[in-house]
Amino acid sequence: xxxxxxxxxxxxxxxxxxxxxxxxxxxxxxxxxxxxxxxxxxxxxxxxxxxxxxxxxxxxxxxxxxxxxxxxxxxxxxxxxxxxxxxxxxxxxxxxxxxxxxxxxxxxxxxxxxxxxxxxxxxxx
Numbered sequence: 001x002x003x004x005x006x007x008x009x010x011x012x013x014x015x016x017x018x019x020x021x022x023x024x025x026x027x028x029x030x031x032x033x034x035x036x037x038x039x040x041x042x043x044x045x046x047x048x049x050x051x052x053x054x055x056x057x058x059x060x061x062x063x064x065x066x067x068x069x070x071x072x073x074x075x076x077x078x079x080x081x082x083x084x085x086x087x088x089x090x091x092x093x094x095x096x097x098x099x100x101x102x103x104x105x106x107x108x109x110x111x112x113x114x115x116x117x118x119x120x121x122x123x124x125x
Contacts, residue, residue: 027038027111041095044071049110056083056110
């Protein structure tokens, strides 16, 4: 199941997480209940997942980084989506950044990759 969102804002959640200051060129992997935090553009992303009936139940939060390392919780949002093994969930920000979450290995591992996507859509003529 592919999921596309144009703009995503989210709040940070309480709990332990692994911090990453910027998305690297390689994929980040996470295990169930292992939170991961990273910046993508001017957004702070925090995610974790649960293995649920052979799928990865992903929770993603995004919030605007406003000053130094602080996030604006007033403009934040959170979402949860089930991703089947071998499938990918795509999330796009308004800045043209894209996150790709892939459920792998019997729903025991998820990989995260970031990329730049165009922020415009051209009407076909």
